[in-house]
Amino acid sequence: MSSKQTKKRAPKGPSDGELVRRLKESGDAAAFEELVSRYEAKVYHLALRLTGNQQDAEEVLQDTFLQVYNKIKTFRGEAAFSSWLYRVAANFAYMKLRHRKARPQVSLEDVLPNFENGRLVDQITDWSGRPDDEAVRDEAKGIILAAVEELPPNNKAAFVLREMEGLANAEVAKILGITVPAVKSRLHWARLFLRKRLAEYFERRTE
């Protein structure tokens, strides 16, 4: 499921497609249990990253697998089962996010540096070598996780699926029901936002 791995390791035992077929045709409890075991940690991780807290993530996890069981007959197998499952989980996580108080929106201009006639005019410090120190690196990762919580839901979903779950742009597009260019645009914005938060952090450290 993760493109971070150079080769996807096929799970031992029957394929997802075979398990889905058994579940669809006869409500096979063992097939469902195998699908739950295979994907629960991945769904939990996605839900945790999207909702930002364990309680909401657990509810998303439970709702997702209940929905999978109840709606498996509507799954037509055009996409991979994992993509469908991720879409279900992402939708439940979205619902949680929608009930929260909206944060003030940040525009693309706010995360880009300043340009004059197309030329970058800000002084950009190259702090790319600083996280070589392990303590700094850990702190920087904490800054990233906090910044992910600040992302608007659409950017957050694309970013989490692509960058933290390691899915390909095309798969993220399918899950979110958007185009690949839209995925890239949301991803780029999120990266720029996180980069900005890290730049502020490194600036504070040097003061």
Added chain:
Amino acid sequence: MNPQKFNCKYGIGKVLCDYADGTIDPAVKRIFEKHLEGCEPCWAFMRTYSTTIRLTREIPAEEMPEEMRKRLRNFLKEQIGSP
């Protein structure tokens, strides 16, 4: 892409994402790298953008608590009698 019209804003706004992912068109890559050679702020921006991606990808997945696995199964059992 006309190399004469290539500037910092275009590079950072439109090219950097694909460049960092290695999915950039080779011709555009050459133009962007030529620009980076002569533009220190863009070079620093590209390096820090790439570091942001690298650090994010290094963040480990949080383990799912064992108790949560049990609660998931209890929940599903209550709702549907399975798994």
